[in-house]
Amino acid sequence: MLQPPFPQSNASPYSKIHSACQHSSQTEEAAVASRRSQRDPRPGPPPAPLLVLAFPMRMELLLFDVWVLLALTHCPGATEELFEVSVRPNQALVEFEQSLLVNCSTTCPDPGPSGIETFLKKTQVGKGPQWKEFLLENITENSILQCFFSCAGIQKDTTLGITVYRPPDQVILELQPAWVAVEETFTVKCHVPSVAPLENLTLTLLQGNKELQRKNFVSLAVAPRRPEVTISVRAQRENDRSNFSCHAELDLSPQGGGLLHGSSAVKVLRIFEFSESPQIWVSSLLEVGMAETVSCEVAKVFPAKDVMFHMYLGDQELSPSLSWEGDTAWANATVRAMETGDQELSCLASLGLMEQKIREPVHVYNKPRFEESGCPGSQTWVEGMVQMLACIPRGNPAPTLVCTWNGIVFDLEVPQKATQNHTGTYCCTATNQLGSVSKDITVIVQGPGEGISSTIFIIIIVALGVGVVTIALYLNYRPCKTERRKLPYRKKENDKVEESQFAAQQEGKFNLNNC
Secondary structure, three states, X not given: OOOOOOOOOOOOHHHHHHHHHHOHHHHHHHHHHHHHHHHOOOOOOOOHHHHHHHHHHHHHXXXXXXXXXXXXXXXXXXXXXXXXXXXXXXXEEEEOOEEEEEEEEEOOOOOOOEEEXXXXXXXXXXXXXXXXXXXXXXXXXXXXXXXXXXXXXXXXXXEXXXXXXXXXXXXXXXXXXXXXXXXXXXXXXXXXXXXXXXXXXXXXXXXXXXXXXXXXXOOOOOOOOOOEEEEEEEOOHHHOOEEEEEEEEEEOHHHOXXXXXXXXXXXXXXXXXXXXXXXXXXXXXXXXXXXXXXXXEEOOEEOXXXXXXXXXXXXXXXXXXXXXXXXXXXXXXXXXXXXXXXXXXXXXXXXXXXXXXXXXXEEEEEEEEOOOOOOOOEEEEEOXXXXXXXXXXXXXXXXXXXXXXXXXXEOOXXXXXXXXXXXXXXXXXXXXXXXXXXXXXXXXXXXXXXXXXXXXXXXXXXXXXXHHHHHXXXXXXXXXXXXXXXXXXXXXXXXXXHHHHHHHHHHHHHHHHHO
């Protein structure tokens, strides 16, 4: 048994070795500290009287180190206290809701209880004398995993930080409103609904290829619920049809990953100017059935080529042709009114989300005209009777009627006692806003006797005609019946028929001589 190389004391060497075995780690650390402190004295020359004692003291310290080393070699469990615990991977970056394989190992030759501690769902998938492997599933948030091993009653552990990331797959750009009036303010906003970690995210707003604004979230003390970037811009004509987009960048290089990108859909901004109401150009009078051209115009509008027109006559939609020049746009349409009366012509002009409507009243007319049923061209008056010239013209509005006879205006409102002087040709003219039309009317005035004689003559002629036809039919029908029943007496009957016809002729002559 080795003896410690220092002056003897009452304690035995065995008790000192046993004490060293019980507190091996403390003893080793204390010995190392003692060696360092004694081997490395403070700088500066020692006092002259101590130089004689330096060599013997160093020899004693060297012998003491050797004794301690031999003593520790014979202590049970000294090797186990020097074991290590490790975990792989040493840095974990996992996509949201994905899995991770973790290996926990040790250098202890005969390890005791071991495992991992985590709130994540874990499954042991492999093991060996000095290692265990676990599968972590459905990882949705950052966490710290602890891997531990025991060796000779001593437990050691190590930790693994797990970082969950979500790529910027969905980048949403909002352009409000899509159509903006000149000099008004519009807002461009970009946000990413699901992305992690936020401190690694950068959002950039772009107008075409021009960067409008860039924002990152590294310096934020409290992470926002939804990362977004917003900018407000005053609209100018040159902004019309500008493309806006948003770019998201997730830099995972600090966690050992790469650079992930995401972009929004491109949105187009429309700028407009629409300050004046449209104007309708149409005649206030339309003739029924006739084609007329109507126009609707908008001035000081931008962009003029994008103005849309809808035109109606009452419920009838027209088909306009569109034109534009500079800041003016207009539409022309052909209208054909089929009904008379008051109607409404309307024009709706729209640009983007804005529209303006104007209405214009119109009246549909008819030109004056004469119809034979309402204004006969030949009229007969009876002398001495009260008569009026029968003539009513048609048209809308109702036309005025003026008739002249021998250059003198004939009063149509006052009934006239017919005389022979009224005989002649009258010239009647009907007039309204659309024009005028004329017609000649011939008036014949007959005397009282002429009118009665004519009537009696017509009655006699008609009655005579009816009588002759009736007798002829009767005579032609009766001989046929007689001939069928009395054939032997044909000659006698024929004689009687001839006598009857002669008698009838004589009777007719007698009657005519009496009218």
